[in-house]
Amino acid sequence: MRRLAILVTIVVVVMLGLWASALLFLPDAAPRAERAAAPHPVAGEPLPHGVVLAMPVKGMPRETIQDSWGDPRDNGLRPHHGTDIMAPAGTLVLAAAPGRIEKLWNSAAGGITAYVRSPQRKWTYYYAHLSGYAPGLHEGQVVRTGDPLGYVGDTGNAGAGNYHLHFGLTRTLPEQKWYEGRDVDPYPYLAGKAASR
Numbered sequence: 001m002r003r004l005a006i007l008v009t010i011v012v013v014v015m016l017g018l019w020a021s022a023l024l025f026l027p028d029a030a031p032r033a034e035r036a037a038a039p040h041p042v043a044g045e046p047l048p049h050g051v052v053l054a055m056p057v058k059g060m061p062r063e064t065i066q067d068s069w070g071d072p073r074d075n076g077l078r079p080h081h082g083t084d085i086m087a088p089a090g091t092l093v094l095a096a097a098p099g100r101i102e103k104l105w106n107s108a109a110g111g112i113t114a115y116v117r118s119p120q121r122k123w124t125y126y127y128a129h130l131s132g133y134a135p136g137l138h139e140g141q142v143v144r145t146g147d148p149l150g151y152v153g154d155t156g157n158a159g160a161g162n163y164h165l166h167f168g169l170t171r172t173l174p175e176q177k178w179y180e181g182r183d184v185d186p187y188p189y190l191a192g193k194a195a196s197r
């Protein structure tokens with residue numbers, strides 16, 4: 001009988017301990033659950049709204065892409081927003097997703113660039129540092145995934161001879177303009193791996 005009482009006491013103490021530790025760790029439980037629910041893309045997984053990104057540089061395997069989101073630029077004055085895909089000069093740049101050419105623009109930073117808007121106008125795909133456009137490319141043109149847009153170059157602030165495609169991904173409201181919206185890290189959707197930062 002006494003042995004049973006000791007056993008019950010032990011069980012009660014252990015249960016109390018578990019309950020106390022659960023309370024202790026409860027504040028951490030909610031964010032951890034949220035993290036688990038956050039998007040964790042894998043290869044070929046669509047963006048929210050069902051967009052799947054294809055490789056925008058011809059012949060470059062997904063595995064070779066490096067995550068450059070957040071890297072310091074302009075001596076640390078701004079973080080890098082986008083993914084730089086290194087490739088030989090003149091390599092074909094292809095549409096990573098379908099849409100409409102909204103703007104062909106030559107800027108000091110981006111050099112020769114193309115802004116492609118998704119059909120629902122919820123995303124802008126930005127292709128920068130091109131050496132030139134594909135023949136006949138024009139604003140208003142509808143492009144499908146894999147259509148040629150231009151060629152890898154070093155225009156804008158890429159740095160002479162630093163040939164790469166800067167690919168940017170921007171979340172937009174349909175009524176926003178081609179230069180508006182919120183930048184999103186395209187790396188996980190291009191490389192099929194979770195971003196490292």
Ligand SMILES: [Zn+2]
Binds near residue numbers: 082083165
């Ligand atoms: Zn870049």
